[in-house]
Amino acid sequence: MADDRVDLINRDPNNINQHVQANFEDVLGEPDGTRSADCVWTYSSKCFEGGKSCCYIFLTAMCGIFLALFWGCEFAIISFEQIWCATPAYRCFSIYAIYVQKCVGTYLSCYLGPICETCGLCFSRIRIEKTG
Template sequence: MAASNAHENSIYPSLLPDESDNRDPYGINKHLQLNFFNVIAEPDTSAYNFAVLHEVSEKVYQYSKLGIYRLLAVLIGLPLMLCWGIIFGAYTFFMIWIVAPSRRLSQSLIAECGIHIQTISDAVVAPLYRSFGQVFSSVRINLLNQTVETTKTIQV
């Protein structure tokens, strides 16, 4: 069977993808493990199909899945890629030419305002609070615990 499979792939090299051709190097679509043995699994010999039928089923599944995928990729995928290219191109343009400079300008303005606020605080607020601290530093509070006795009177 291995010889016929190698012979088959050499005759029709584009029908099945090459296993070494990794088109998802970052594992974005790991959840899409949809090969035949991840979808159809016969757990033990009591649920086994005929060997020939199992092989034919696998080929029908692989080629129909690949054919439908490729057909939809051409009919729908290419227009979608145009839309996604436009969207991500515009997003990249706005991030590079508008958002990043605006963010940098904001950071610069905030830093500059912080310098002025720090200067005003050092010149006005800090001496004011130091003065309040000196004024109230001589205040002493003594708390005494006294019991106050009262008598209840009834008015008639």
């Protein structure tokens, strides 16, 4: 059984969502020469971070558990399909493919091989002479 403890500090240990940088400094920036009042910039930062935090907490509270259940079931279905359907089907296909490969190989060596060998012998007698 997997360890039931979750890391409440590092919640993305494999960095799978590192591309989702959504801090104020990552989204908004004023270049030199274009500045708002310091109080506007300060309160904008607080509103951005507060709004983002509240909205994220609300959405995760409303949907997080259900989405985790959905994705858990989705990956269980994918695992089931791979383990019980795709892998055995692929193994069955590969067994039959060996049989087909042997049949095609036998056909080619018995029927097509002598024809190609005969054509090769016939055409090997052709001589090209350069005149002029």
